[in-house]
Structures are given as C-alpha cells and as structure tokens.
Amino acid sequence: MEDKELLEKFANPESRNMAFNQLVRKYQQKVYWHIRKMVIDHDDTDDLTQEVFVKIWKNLENFRKDAQLYTWIYRIATNECLSFLSSKKRKFFLPINDVTAELMEKIESSPDIAGDEVQLKLQKAILKLPDKQRLVFNMKYFDDMKYEEMSEILGTSVGALKASYHIAVKKIEEYLKQD
Amino acid sequence: MRKDMKLNDIPKRNVHQVPEGYFDRLPMQIMERTARREQVTATAWYASLWRPVRHAMAPLILLLMFVGIYFFNIQQNQQQEMVTTVASLSDEEIMVYLDTYAQVETADFEEHSLADQDLAVEFLNVSSTTAEEELEYYKINDLDY
Structure with missing residues (x-):
C-alpha cells in the first residue's frame, strides 16, 4: 500500500x-x-x-x-x-568511552551477533565513532541512503554530511590497520 | 588482517541477528502498546481534572478548620463577656431591669413543659399569699396587652 x-x-x-x-x-x-x-x-x-x-x-x-x-x-x-x-x-x-566499551563487549559476546574476524573488527571500528558520525556512516554505508535524504532526516547540510562520512571512513580504515 | 585494508575490501554484511519470528510478532506487540496508551490517554483527562481538586483539598480543609475555630472563639468570648457582665450586676440593678422590661407572655410558659416535674412542684408549693404578693409586685393589672 x-x-x-x-x-x-x-x-x-x-x-x-x-x-x-x-x-x-x-x-x-x-x-x-x-x-x-x-x-x-x-x-x-x-x-x-x-x-x-x-x-x-x-x-x-x-x-x-x-x-x-x-x-x-x-x-x-x-x-x-x-x-x-x-x-x-x-x-x-559514565564517560563516552565506557558506553562504547559496553557496546564493544556486546559485539564480542552477544549470541545475536555473528560474523568473521574482519566483520567484528569493522563493527568495533564503527563503535569508536561519535554517535552522530556513526549515524551518518550507517545511513550511507549500510542503507545506501542519498545525502539529500540524510540531510532532510538529520537537518544537516549535504556538504557537512559528505565531510562527516569521509572522516568516518578514514577513522575506520585507520582502526582496521591496527592489530 | 592486511595492513593496507580498505573499507571497500570488506563485504557489506549484517552481523546482527533477531530471534526467530520476531518481525511476525512485532506488529501485534506494537498494536497492543498503542491500545494501552489510548486507554491511559482516555483516563488521563479525568485524572488531570481531579488532580487540582485533590491538591486543593488539604489547604481547603485547613482553611475551613481555622475559620471554624475563629468563629467558635468569638462566640465563646461573647458568652463569657455576657456571663461576666451579668455576674457583676447588683440585685437592685437586676430588679430595676426586670421591673422595666420583663413581660410574661404565653410563649414563656411554653418553654416549661409539664413534664418538668421539679419546676411544677416548686411552682405548686408556693402558698396563695406569696403568689398574691408576687402578682401584686409585678403589677399585672398595669400591663398593657
């Protein structure tokens, strides 16, 4: 409908x-x-x-x-x-890091989460991002949402969203390189 | 894990899982929750109407108690003053007052019922001479009806 x-x-x-x-x-x-x-x-x-x-x-x-x-x-x-x-x-x-640590612990131990080593490391890298940046990353990377739509939902300019996503990708790739 | 790994090298996968049949049950749970919320909203207007009345009840009762105590005290003081004033009057002043203002009316007799035996006995024990003297004293014939 x-x-x-x-x-x-x-x-x-x-x-x-x-x-x-x-x-x-x-x-x-x-x-x-x-x-x-x-x-x-x-x-x-x-x-x-x-x-x-x-x-x-x-x-x-x-x-x-x-x-x-x-x-x-x-x-x-x-x-x-x-x-x-x-x-x-x-x-x-709790400081921000402790909530992040709690969520990371869930990624590692929850039976509702399944994935190989790379997938789990990606999830942890995403959790390292600030909440709003994580939101932008999820909407773009996983949901393939257009920046214009994201702009309407989040009330942020397209330019700011593009910059935020670019920075998020860089941070994630940096984390993935770490042992 | 490769040191030069890029995000594009990782296949997009949803690693999170949900309990079996979760999305089949969810709409029903949501509908139940909205129905409960509707019930709460329906009773909320009554509660919001009753709440200020309930809150005003305690100070209102206190106010009524103070007003009641205040008027009771005023009445008590007036009665006390009256008793004190009457007690301070001499017998002569009382006699002058009664002589000037006291008039016996039929209604005064109605206040003393025949069932009041002590009064009746006291009244009947008076000798006819004393009664005549009493009548003479109050000058009944001079009373203007």
Whole structure:
C-alpha cells in the first residue's frame, strides 16, 4: 500500500487500526535495523522500535502531507536512538568511552551477533565513532541512503554530511590497520 | 588482517541477528502498546481534572478548620463577656431591669413543659399569699396587652 493511501485510511477512524498495522509491517524492519546498528542490543532495540511506532501513532495525524513519510519516520527513530544513548551516558555517570566499551563487549559476546574476524573488527571500528558520525556512516554505508535524504532526516547540510562520512571512513580504515 | 585494508575490501554484511519470528510478532506487540496508551490517554483527562481538586483539598480543609475555630472563639468570648457582665450586676440593678422590661407572655410558659416535674412542684408549693404578693409586685393589672 502506498504511503498516501495509508495516510488516508489512517485519517478515517474506521480503518485507522488496519492502516497503522500496514504501516508497521511496511516500516518495522527499516526502523528496527536503523536502531539496532546504533544501540547494538536486541532488547533495547525492541523497546525503542515499539516506542518509535507509538510516537508515530500519536503524531501521524499532525504529519505534514507534503513531507516524505519514511523521512519523518527515520527522524523519529534517529531522535529516539540519540536520546537513548545520551540518557544511558547520563544515567550511569559514565564517560563516552565506557558506553562504547559496553557496546564493544556486546559485539564480542552477544549470541545475536555473528560474523568473521574482519566483520567484528569493522563493527568495533564503527563503535569508536561519535554517535552522530556513526549515524551518518550507517545511513550511507549500510542503507545506501542519498545525502539529500540524510540531510532532510538529520537537518544537516549535504556538504557537512559528505565531510562527516569521509572522516568516518578514514577513522575506520585507520582502526582496521591496527592489530 | 592486511595492513593496507580498505573499507571497500570488506563485504557489506549484517552481523546482527533477531530471534526467530520476531518481525511476525512485532506488529501485534506494537498494536497492543498503542491500545494501552489510548486507554491511559482516555483516563488521563479525568485524572488531570481531579488532580487540582485533590491538591486543593488539604489547604481547603485547613482553611475551613481555622475559620471554624475563629468563629467558635468569638462566640465563646461573647458568652463569657455576657456571663461576666451579668455576674457583676447588683440585685437592685437586676430588679430595676426586670421591673422595666420583663413581660410574661404565653410563649414563656411554653418553654416549661409539664413534664418538668421539679419546676411544677416548686411552682405548686408556693402558698396563695406569696403568689398574691408576687402578682401584686409585678403589677399585672398595669400591663398593657
């Protein structure tokens, strides 16, 4: 079902639940993986994904029809991720490196993560990046998103995004060279 | 691992896994969560209406208690003043007052029911001479009805 049709059905109280169910089925994987690459842990991702869709449910009526629905959904998911990570740092009074260390530990020990040595090292290298740079890298490298779309989601200029991605790639390659 | 490894040399792979059937269950869990949130929202307006009333209740009760105590004290003081004033009057002043203002009316008798035996006995034990003297004293004939 097209986004436009979904929104029209959602506006009608009689077909609202059915339309929202369709919307969840359409976007659940994109939202889940976007969050999972940032917070690593499945349970945290599950909770955040559900919270994102609850927020979509609450605010979909106010959604501007001229904007892209998936861009709007990505923005909500991105905000949830960044809020979660910053609250995690505040909550435990941990410096950034300790949260990174915790996530790296999950990469090494979690049964939900499978990959060879190179893949796991790449994941660790990505975790070394600051949160927003990591977000930019994930969206470009894994999701093949266009800079224009990323700009709309993150509210940052295309030039800044290109520079951020370039720096992120350099940092990752430097990390991969280390033993 | 090669020292000159580039990012492009690494195949893009998703290393994260999800429990089996997770994406089949997720929509239902989300729908349940939105339904719960709807219920909370539906009761929230009632709670938000009741909350200020509940918060105002304690100071309101305190205020009512203070007002009650204040008026009770005023009344007590007035009664105390009246008793003190009456106690300070001499018998002569009382007699002058009664002589000037006291008028016996039918309503005054209604206040003393016949069931009040002590009063009735006291009243009946008065001799006819004393009663006549009493009547003479209050000059009943001079009363203007």
